Amino acid sequence: MSKYEALTGDQAVATAMRQINPDVVAAYPITPQTETVEFFAEYVANGEVTTDFICVESEHSAMSACVGASAAGARVMTATSANGLALMWEVVYIAASLRCPIVMSLVNRALSGPINIHCDHSDVMGMRDSGWIILFSENGQEAYDNIIQAVRIAEHPDVLLPVAVCQDGFITSHAMERVEVYDDADVRAFVGTYRPKWSILDVDNPKTYGPLDFYDYYYEHKRQQVEAMEHARRVILEVADEFNRKFGRNYGLFETYRLEDADVAVVVTNSTAGTAKVVVDNLRAQGLKVGLLKPRVFRPFPAKELTDALRHLKAVAVMDRSIAFGSMNNAGPLFLELTAALAIHGVHIPIADYVFGLGGRDIKPSEIESVYRDMLRVAETGRVERLVTYLSVRE
Amino acid sequence: MAQLKGWREIPIGGLILEAGNAVEYKTGGWRAFRPVFGQAQCIHCFQCWLFCPDSSIMVDAENEKMVGFDLEHCKGCGICASVCPVNAKVIRQAGEALKRDDPRLCIRMIEEGKAE
Ligand code: SF4
Numbered sequence: 331m332s333k334y335e336a337l338t339g340d341q342a343v344a345t346a347m348r349q350i351n352p353d354v355v356a357a358y359p360i361t362p363q364t365e366t367v368e369f370f371a372e373y374v375a376n377g378e379v380t381t382d383f384i385c386v387e388s389e390h391s392a393m394s395a396c397v398g399a400s401a402a403g404a405r406v407m408t409a410t411s412a413n414g415l416a417l418m419w420e421v422v423y424i425a426a427s428l429r430c431p432i433v434m435s436l437v438n439r440a441l442s443g444p445i446n447i448h449c450d451h452s453d454v455m456g457m458r459d460s461g462w463i464i465l466f467s468e469n470g471q472e473a474y475d476n477i478i479q480a481v482r483i484a485e486h487p488d489v490l491l492p493v494a495v496c497q498d499g500f501i502t503s504h505a506m507e508r509v510e511v512y513d514d515a516d517v518r519a520f521v522g523t524y525r526p527k528w529s530i531l532d533v534d535n536p537k538t539y540g541p542l543d544f545y546d547y548y549y550e551h552k553r554q555q556v557e558a559m560e561h562a563r564r565v566i567l568e569v570a571d572e573f574n575r576k577f578g579r580n581y582g583l584f585e586t587y588r589l590e591d592a593d594v595a596v597v598v599t600n601s602t603a604g605t606a607k608v609v610v611d612n613l614r615a616q617g618l619k620v621g622l623l624k625p626r627v628f629r630p631f632p633a634k635e636l637t638d639a640l641r642h643l644k645a646v647a648v649m650d651r652s653i654a655f656g657s658m659n660n661a662g663p664l665f666l667e668l669t670a671a672l673a674i675h676g677v678h679i680p681i682a683d684y685v686f687g688l689g690g691r692d693i694k695p696s697e698i699e700s701v702y703r704d705m706l707r708v709a710e711t712g713r714v715e716r717l718v719t720y721l722s723v724r725e
Numbered sequence: 726m727a728q729l730k731g732w733r734e735i736p737i738g739g740l741i742l743e744a745g746n747a748v749e750y751k752t753g754g755w756r757a758f759r760p761v762f763g764q765a766q767c768i769h770c771f772q773c774w775l776f777c778p779d780s781s782i783m784v785d786a787e788n789e790k791m792v793g794f795d796l797e798h799c800k801g802c803g804i805c806a807s808v809c810p811v812n813a814k815v816i817r818q819a820g821e822a823l824k825r826d827d828p829r830l831c832i833r834m835i836e837e838g839k840a841e
């Protein structure tokens with residue numbers, strides 16, 4: 331039997347980790363992820379899990395320990411944020427390249443500098459091309475559910491890639507909300523036992539992880555990573571399907587909210603999607619045909635599916651919680667990729683980008699409403715006046 | 726070179742699934758300097774054999790003799806020349822401006838391509 335608990339987002343992730351009972355967790359404290367590892371350390375101390383918890387001296391070591399443990403055939407998890415992720419950098423790529431199915435809780439926080447501990451997506455957007463699968467979560471419940479699914483996605487024999495599960499620093503990581511926690515036995519049955527195909531502890535079949543790989547084979551290994559990402563598209567949906575049936579949820583590549591008959595829509599990830607739903611309801615009550623699309627899967631990027639979900643609209647606004655500095659019009663990464671997806675699939679809708687919430691700046695319903703009102707105007711005129719808006723920055 | 730395999734035919738992630746196959750990788754081509762063996766001065770102490778990081782010192786185990794280098798794998802690091810002991814009058818190593826036929830040398834490093 332599942333039960334409802336009042337949990338912070340960090341605690342929800344720690345709860346999932348307790349239920350999964352991974353073989354190894356290696357992590358270093360960094361705000362706003364620290365709570366997860368604190369809670370988890372308590373489970374280790376209490377004997378509620380049998381995990382080997384490795385306290386390391388830095389995030390670079392944390393991810394290195396994760397890679398080593400994964401090569402040894404362990405089910406491995408970690409958690410980090412912003413500068414911690416940045417310090418892992420080198421090994422983040424290695425984890426994906428060596429095909430280590432590590433699951434990371436990534437509590438999104440602004441990357442320095444100036445130093446800031448609050449939410450934006452500059453950390454995860456830096457790792458978007460690193461070879462990790464990336465999932466977004468609106469709230470603690472989704473972070474909990476995504477962590478459980480991430481284990482199955484990562485370890486699928488056709489995938490074998492690490493997965494990062496994102497949620498918004500402080501906004502959901504430290505906000506207590508109602509979370510449906512499933513029965514321990516059900517979660518354990520769902521994630522099953524990890525049976526690694528190649529473990530360096532299998533001494534009867536010696537093997538080498540991470541050898542030098544030059545111009546003669548490196549490229550072929552990168553091509554394999556592409557293939558794994560392609561398989562992940564299917565596997566993510568298969569795992570979601572099984573999860574939805576077992577736990578009564580509705581996960582897919584993205585969530586749509588009152589989108590089907592909408593004229594204009596906002597595309598936004600994580601917690602802001604929750605706020606945007608309230609705005610959608612308010613504007614709908616005024617008879618305005620507005621909707622929302624909340625991406626869940628960012629890597630692999632579901633270009634075709636997103637296009638199909640948006641093609642009927644008269645105007646689309648993307649809301650980006652980070653800036654791709656120096657990119658086309660200094661836009662946000664989500665906008666850049668979605669714009670390319672629409673263009674490549676022959677869909678030409680007026681589209682604009684709204685950068686918001688950097689360094690934890692609050693995003694108010696009234697601001698999201700102003701985005702919708704801009705888009706309703708664009709839908710009428712068919713013309714985008716300003717491609718990129720830095721929402722609520724002071725002049 | 727052996728026929729290179731396609732991406733579907735090789736283990737993922739750069740994994741090497743068999744042990745002991747480094748011998749198949751001919752690393753001798755990386756060499757910028759090459760060790761040269763001066764048989765006459767050699768006291769067959771096996772220091773070079775002990776220290777060579779690439780197992781490239783060839784020995785006649787039965788007669789306990791150092792016999793030369795496996796130049797298909799020797800990377801030319803010069804460690805052998807450096808460890809070759811004083812009592813064999815071989816104390817110089819790579820890059821030292823000794824004449825190629827200096828009688829004090831039993832191992833010395835000379836530039837690849839200019840070997841005698
Ligand atoms: S030069 Fe280096 S690799 Fe070559 S035989 Fe001497 S010690 Fe071994």
Ligand code: SF4
Pocket residue numbers: 766767768769770771772773774791805808809810813815831832
């Ligand atoms: S170290 Fe010098 S003296 Fe000793 S075996 Fe090798 S070449 Fe001969």
